[in-house]
Amino acid sequence: MTRNKISYGNLQAFLNELYPQSLAESWDKVGNHFGQASDSVKKILVALELRPQVIQEAIDLGIDTIVMHHPPIFHGINRFDYADPEVAMYAELIKHDIKVFALHTNLDVAPNGMNDWLAQALDLEDIQAVTPDEVSGNPGLARMGHFSQPLTRTQVLAKIKSAFKVDSLTYMESQEKPAYQSLAVIGGAGGSELEDIKASGVDVFVTGDISHHVGHQALDTGMLVVDASHYIEAIFIEKMTDILEKAKIKKQWAVTIQASKANTNPFQYFN
Known part of the structure; x- marks a missing residue:
């Protein structure tokens, strides 16, 4: 051939x-x-x-x-x-x-790019863009979806750790919830998108490179915010x-x- x-x-x-x-x-x-x-x-x-x-x-x-x-x-x-x-x-x-x-x-923004891959690795269903620009068609960075059934915080953290093959996770949450089902993800450093993710109404936000001060802001969102490291990329x-x-x-x-x-x-x- x-x-x-x-x-x-x-x-x-x-x-x-x-x-x-x-x-x-x-x-x-x-x-x-x-x-x-x-x-x-x-x-x-x-x-x-x-x-x-x-x-x-x-x-x-x-x-x-x-x-x-x-x-x-x-x-x-x-x-x-x-x-x-x-x-x-x-x-x-x-x-x-x-x-x-x-x-x-x-690649982070595009369909079948980084954030779609990360969402798929977490077995999310109904994956969609969090902040799409309807005029330009640009889907934006973040993707969100939901688990097939509600999970406990321990189960969510274990799933993230397993999906991304990381040794440890850092998480921020003011008060543990009985269950979590919706999740948004941004590979790399996504702390600057915290307010947009909060506005989407998801239970969990996964990203990397969360700074000390952004960590305090994360506590105020009511979400479970997980720093899974930049290396998940x-x-x-x-x-x-x-x-x-x-x-x-x-x-x-x-x-x-x-x-x-x-x-x-x-x-x-x-x-």
Whole structure:
């Protein structure tokens, strides 16, 4: 069977069609970070973010393209000083001719993106956008749904912990309720959306990176607010690998796709 060679431009076009860059927040740095459209793509690594262990994994596997969730370059580079750990990573990418493409807040917002995946992982039913923009059609960040039956707080927390394979959870609630059934979720840092989530009337809000002061605000909402960590977004690796594998079969791409096995979670926990 004849396989079709693809260029980096072909890959970018495919991903941009699924997750338009127009959906990204204005401050975000989505899209191409390293490489040019005419470059060929033969081996793709799917990763959450750029870290030295991910780059080494790519080098060891002979990868020429990395598709990731977190954009590797957010701020300008004043000096290309290899003593700077971040600059050293960029130098390795250039040295080994590795292309990098990032899908961040555009993927968070889009259908079949980050927050749909997280809601599905929790087995929610009737998943829908919390704050859709009816004019633009932009569904917004948060997704909400409900469990098939009411759960106790212990059951909810156990379900979240299991679904996202996390070692521990931080939660905020002023008073425990007899039962919980509706839940909203935002991957990454969703504390700024607290009021919109409260207005939706859900029982539970799951996100990450809750600060001390936002934690106090969470107590005032009447919801069970759960900080499951930013790293729950590692679901990107499994889901994007599956999307690319299906595209490979459908479009007969002559590529190899590899899911990163590198753990890039910066936090360790003492229990």
